[in-house]
Amino acid sequence: MANILIVNGPNLNLLGSREPGLYGSQTLSDIEEKLAVIAHARGHDIAFFQSNAEHEIVDRIHLAYQQLVAFIVLNPAAFTHTSIAIRDALLATRIPFIEVHLSNPHAREPFRRTSYFSDIARGVILGLGGLGYELALMAAMQMINESKPA
Numbered sequence: 383m384a385n386i387l388i389v390n391g392p393n394l395n396l397l398g399s400r401e402p403g404l405y406g407s408q409t410l411s412d413i414e415e416k417l418a419v420i421a422h423a424r425g426h427d428i429a430f431f432q433s434n435a436e437h438e439i440v441d442r443i444h445l446a447y448q449q450l451v452a453f454i455v456l457n458p459a460a461f462t463h464t465s466i467a468i469r470d471a472l473l474a475t476r477i478p479f480i481e482v483h484l485s486n487p488h489a490r491e492p493f494r495r496t497s498y499f500s501d502i503a504r505g506v507i508l509g510l511g512g513l514g515y516e517l518a519l520m521a522a523m524q525m526i527n528e529s530k531p532a
């Protein structure tokens with residue numbers, strides 16, 4: 383059993399109504415409910431955090447370190463393209479993470495092509511909508527299992 387944390391950045395609380403052509407019609411709660419079912423079926427604890435404030439995400443990552451969180455699935459949203467502070471929190475705590483984006487930032491405005499996270503992530507999933515979180519969670523659980531001593 384491991385602790386897994388799902389972190390979502392700014393404006394993702396509006397999923398479902400926010401630009402559905404880009405981000406889909408599922409709400410964040412819809413996505414989180416599916417992830418909880420997947421994690422619990424494999425005996426893992428899962429927690430969810432969404433914030434529109436950069437410092438709250440930094441603080442949540444620090445807390446995750448104290449809680450011995452084994453893996454983070456992170457959609458930093460707009461902070462993807464700006465946040466050295468969240469990057470540094472992940473480097474400081476060394477919690478492995480997968481970066482997820484609902485849309486494909488490379489098919490959008492040029493400023494979205496820069497990520498402060500991709501080079502330090504265990505993996506990156508782009509453009510698959512809510513399915514991307516499920517795939518990231520499956521990969522995280524696989525990596526957790528593989529890292530366990532036999």
Ligand code: DQA
Nearest residue numbers: 457459460483484485487494
């Ligand atoms: C996003 C992509 C970001 O560029 C954007 O700022 C978001 C959502 C995505 O999931 O596609 O808020 O992270």
